Every structure is written in structure tokens, then in C-alpha cells.
Amino acid sequence: MLFKVTALQPAGWSDALKRLLAMENQHDRxxxxxxxxxxxxxxxxAGPFE
Known part of the structure; x- marks a missing residue:
């Protein structure tokens, strides 16, 4: 799975990603x-955010 950061994104994206990855990889740490x-x-x- 590839994620590219293209703009400012809320911290909530990280939480959502972790939940998605946990579901997709529940048996493969x-x-x-x-x-x-x-x-x-x-x-x-992506560098520093403003």
C-alpha cells in the first residue's frame, strides 16, 4: 500500500490509516x-508543514 502526502492533512488521517492497516493485516504484524x-x-x- 502506498500513501503519498500531497498537502496538509489532518492528524486524523494517521489514526484512520492505522485502523485500516490493522484490519488489512490483522494476522501479519x-x-x-x-x-x-x-x-x-x-x-x-514531504517536508515541513506550514
């Missing part, structure tokens, strides 16, 4: 962690 890490990396790559 490593897949959940990897997908969440991809999201966090995209946020960091």
Missing part, C-alpha cells in the same frame, strides 16, 4: 509495521 512505516516516510519526505 510485520506487514502492518511496514505499511505504516511507508506512510511515515512519505510524511517526512
Amino acid at each position: 510485520e506487514a502492518y509495521t511496514e505499511a505504516k512505516t511507508d506512510f511515515v516516510q512519505n510524511v517526512l519526505d
Whole structure:
């Protein structure tokens, strides 16, 4: 799953993403962690928010 941050996004997106990933990967903790890490990396790559 790939998430790209393109604009300011509410912190609620992170919570919603975690819930979605938990449902999709309920039996695969490593897949959940990897997908969440991809999201966090995209946020960091997007740079500082105003």
C-alpha cells in the first residue's frame, strides 16, 4: 500500500490509516509495521508543514 502526502492533512488521517492497516493485516504484524512505516516516510519526505 502506498500513501503519498500531497498537502496538509489532518492528524486524523494517521489514526484512520492505522485502523485500516490493522484490519488489512490483522494476522501479519510485520506487514502492518511496514505499511505504516511507508506512510511515515512519505510524511517526512514531504517536508515541513506550514
